[in-house]
Amino acid sequence: MPYEGEYATYRPLHRISECERVKGLLARSKLLAAKSACEPRPVTPPENAAPLPRFILAVDGSYAEVDVKTGYPGAKVGYCTVASVLIDLNLVGKLDEQRPTDPAEFRKTEQAASVDAALPGSNVVTRRQNSARASFREELYDLFTETIVDEDDRTNLLSTYEALLALKPTASPQTCPYEESHGCTARFTVGARCTTCPTCGRPVYSTDALRIHERFRDIGTNGEAFGLVMQVIERLLVVHFLRCFERRNLLHRLTSLAFFLDGPLAVFGPPAWLSAAIGKELMRLNAKVQASTGQDLLILGIEKTGAFVEHFTEIDQTETPGKQLFAARQYMLLTDGYIKGRILHSDSQKRYGEDTYFGRKFFYKTRSESRIVAVIPFLTDAQDSLATDDISLYPQLPAVCALLDRVVSSQYANAVSPLIAANAQAAIPLHLGSKVLTQLARALLGTAEDGR
Ligand SMILES: [Zn+2]
Numbered sequence: 001m002p003y004e005g006e007y008a009t010y011r012p013l014h015r016i017s018e019c020e021r022v023k024g025l026l027a028r029s030k031l032l033a034a035k036s037a038c039e040p041r042p043v044t045p046p047e048n049a050a051p052l053p054r055f056i057l058a059v060d061g062s063y064a065e066v067d068v069k070t071g072y073p074g075a076k077v078g079y080c081t082v083a084s085v086l087i088d089l090n091l092v093g094k095l096d097e098q099r100p101t102d103p104a105e106f107r108k109t110e111q112a113a114s115v116d117a118a119l120p121g122s123n124v125v126t127r128r129q130n131s132a133r134a135s136f137r138e139e140l141y142d143l144f145t146e147t148i149v150d151e152d153d154r155t156n157l158l159s160t161y162e163a164l165l166a167l168k169p170t171a172s173p174q175t176c177p178y179e180e181s182h183g184c185t186a187r188f189t190v191g192a193r194c195t196t197c198p199t200c201g202r203p204v205y206s207t208d209a210l211r212i213h214e215r216f217r218d219i220g221t222n223g224e225a226f227g228l229v230m231q232v233i234e235r236l237l238v239v240h241f242l243r244c245f246e247r248r249n250l251l252h253r254l255t256s257l258a259f260f261l262d263g264p265l266a267v268f269g270p271p272a273w274l275s276a277a278i279g280k281e282l283m284r285l286n287a288k289v290q291a292s293t294g295q296d297l298l299i300l301g302i303e304k305t306g307a308f309v310e311h312f313t314e315i316d317q318t319e320t321p322g323k324q325l326f327a328a329r330q331y332m333l334l335t336d337g338y339i340k341g342r343i344l345h346s347d348s349q350k351r352y353g354e355d356t357y358f359g360r361k362f363f364y365k366t367r368s369e370s371r372i373v374a375v376i377p378f379l380t381d382a383q384d385s386l387a388t389d390d391i392s393l394y395p396q397l398p399a400v401c402a403l404l405d406r407v408v409s410s411q412y413a414n415a416v417s418p419l420i421a422a423n424a425q426a427a428i429p430l431h432l433g434s435k436v437l438t439q440l441a442r443a444l445l446g447t448a449e450d451g452r
Contacts, residue, residue, distance in 0.1 A: 038341040040315045042330035048398035053258045056087040060262040060416040061230040076121030078226035082233045117143045121222045133216045141205035150437035160240040162192045164277040177208045211270035253444040258298035262416040265301035265359035265375040279358035286379040296396040301375040308373045312363045326365040333362045336386035367405040
């Protein structure tokens with residue numbers, strides 16, 4: 001393995017791209033035709049007729065891996081936080097004139113409002129365990145068990161997770177989590193709570209079904225595993241909040257609340273099965289919301305980086321200097337054909353993101369001309385398609401666009417935390433473990449009293 005930066009000192013990168021081997025490889029590669037069959041078509045959404053929700057619940061996670069002293073070399077701990085913040089749009093309007101807060105500064109003040117967890121990394125073994133991986137698995141289970149969103153509700157994150165686990169198909173059993181460490185070759189379906197492997201008899205946790213431990217490494221860095229934990233908790237929290245509202249008979253109030261999530265509405269890697277389960281659960285909850293309000297849930301994932309963000313930037317530049325393809329307030333709903341033809345080359349019959357996404361992507365240029373790559377969920381069977389760019393399938397899209405216009409500043413595009421930061425003065429941090437739901441319920445009920 002070369003050291004970081006070694007190639008650069010050995011041979012400058014631009015010279016590598018010039019070399020014969022690289023040129024040869026490119027000559028054998030498919031290049032995008034200058035005039036592609038699928039051209040981007042920006043459209044202006046219909047004017048939003050529905051009243052905008054007064055609140056946005058923004059969920060945003062982060063993680064860091066830190067070196068710790070255990071006496072063993074290279075010992076590391078993963079620190080994952082997921083912040084949930086309620087943004088009051090009535091206040092946003094009043095504070096529009098004020099200068100946005102620096103996101104880095106805001107993140108510091110936000111820490112107290114987070115689900116925060118320290119998880120074992122390489123060479124950190126808890127007292128009851130005999131390996132870092134086993135410690136990681138146990139701590140993850142304990143984290144889900146101990147994460148209580150509201151003191152009055154006492155429902156833990158584990159119960160939401162296990163409700164989704166119950167939706168997981170049982171057709172393909174997974175390998176015993178002790179396969180690598182103890183050579184157990186058993187294959188079985190992981191159930192709720194703490195059980196045991198039918199062959200080796202060792203403890204198996206319901207969270208083992210996430211299979212994040214398969215990406216855990218006993219030596220070196222575990223950024224991938226911690227990233228997966230953060231991704232799962234962010235998405236679980238949204239479902240958790242919705243299920244709590246359901247228990248409190250508040251689903252009919254959800255027209256005053258939109259959910260914004262950091263990253264796409266998708267689950268990647270070993271826990272990807274969760275995506276279909278979340279999709280199913282959202283459809284179930286949405287049917288109830290639809291029945292009592294006639295509207296769909298407002299949930300949005302915002303993508304910060306990646307091929308879609310790059311592609312949006314690229315197509316927005318036209319050959320005419322100073323002229324951009326997307327005018328302010330124009331969107332484009334991405335179809336399967338467009339994605340495969342222009343963004344991620346594929347001849348596959350399988351729909352883009354079929355196993356990972358529970359929503360579909362669109363591009364939107366806000367009133368302030370920020371480019372946003374976002375994902376709206378599939379909330380009905382009809383919405384669960386990438387076949388056409390027919391916006392009538394997604395009646396909530398005009399409201400989503402209007403919301404983005406309201407909260408995205410031109411200064412910080414493409415992520416939830418800048419969105420929170422830009423609206424910091426109107427953001428109410430939700431201290432998990434304290435009466436979050438009571439706070440939320442009061443906010444939602446309060447909007448009714450305000451005559452909204
Ligand atoms: Zn076993």
